[in-house]
Amino acid sequence: MDDYRALADAVAADIAAGRLAPGQRLPPQRAFARRRGIAASTAGRVYGELVRRGLVVGEVGRGTFVRAAPREPGARALAEPATTAPVNLELNYPTAPGQSGLLAPALAPLLRPDALGDALRPAAATGTGPAREAAAALLGCPDPGRVLFTGNARQAIAAALASLVRPGGRVGVEELTYPLVKEIAARLGITLVPLATDEDGLRPESLLDAHRGAPLSALYVQPTLHNPTSVTMSERRRAEVARAVTGLGLPVVEDRIWSFLRPEPPLAVHAPHLTHVVDGLSKRVAPGLTVGFLVVPPRRVDAVAEAIRSGGWSAGRFALEAAAGWIGDGTVRRLVAAKRADAARRQRIVGRWLGAFAVRGDPRAYYAWWQLPAPWRADTFTAAAAAHGIAVTPGTAFGVGAYRTPDAVRLGLGSVAEVELERAVRVLADVAGWGGVGR
Secondary structure: OOHHHHHHHHHHHHHHOOOOOOOOEOOOHHHHHHHHOOOHHHHHHHHHHHHHOOOEEEEOOOEEEEOOOOOOOOOOOOOOOOOOOOEEOOOOOOOOOOHHHHHHHHHHHHHOHHHHHHHOOOOOOOOOHHHHHHHHHHHOOOOHHHEEEEOOHHHHHHHHHHHHOOOOOEEEEEOEOOHHHHHHHHHHOOEEEEEOEEOOEEOHHHHHHHHHHOOOOEEEEOOOOOOOOOOOOOHHHHHHHHHHHHHHOOOEEEEOOOHHHOOOOOHHHOOOOOEEEEEEOOOOOOOOOOOEEEEOOHHHHHHHHHHHHHHOOOOOHHHHHHHHHHHHOOHHHHHHHHHHHHHHHHHHHHHHHHOOOEEEOOOOOOEEEEEOOOOOOHHHHHHHHHHOOEEOEEHHHOEOOOOOOOOEEEEEOOOOOHHHHHHHHHHHHHHHHHOOOOO
């Protein structure tokens, strides 16, 4: 029967006419069924049809909300067609001016036939002597023998967790975390446990409480420029977290992929025998030819190297040779300096146009965390931004488990030209203001 489609048409008409506003919650399905004199199963089909049409979104435990609304006379349309190519503020791979010119010289020696033959051979997790020395110098590691290599930093995270946690194990993470860690955990059969945070980062008492509830196998944490909030732990908080993991004997995977923008002593300084430090070149240099680094406790080198080998996560030798060259000739240092200045400029753009909103962004970070004004919800705002040709990441992408994610979006600032970024944040400011809050 098509009765449910007729009912869906009626609700769609209310949305089109503005009688149901973006972000407005629809009644529970049972209440909708009672009001319309229909079966609960029919109400479920109506809501399913509205979801299929992209007009509403359902959130487990929270309800069903209007996702979009058409133009009203004289008003800005939520679903106004984009007039320019999409601007992607989801991706975040910064590029420094003249970057290719800086990178090319170190590659030239590798292209000689005699050198290229060696560079195309497989590499072990332990890399090569020059690569270990270069990486240790870059990362401030006093013992090059503790440095291992993967194809990228995501693989380094996977290898560290695979070496530490058996399928079914529990890993503590900040309640908002790097989305790919959730994918890695799912593939490894690991359960992520959200841990409470505050303005100073991970709260040690939350870690202790979670471990008492059911033992954790490891902790994954981002102490410097946490993604997505850009929070950086104070030295005091790092020491407190280190005391907690030391008391528990709990291994740590410390993600420092963005730390080049804000040099801070790693958590590993306080707990060197437990901490596995993850870093890489994708953000410092470029995503296309990259290397992941793992600095591991001395007794863990063999176990983590075996996890890298068995997972197929080893770095290519060509990439290792290129990385050693870029580190050794100062190219990485120059790129880091350029990207620090670039990130600061982009944060000033965000402050100029979104300063009246609740936006968190370290002036050294390449992303900003925007807690949206009422009545916006993360999903409806993401849809509105997409309708204007701008891709942003809803806060739900970072939430773990049953944690109730705030209505927020992350803006990645590094993958578009500055002029595009400025245009995009101006549009987003207008969209947010149209949603009910002026600038």
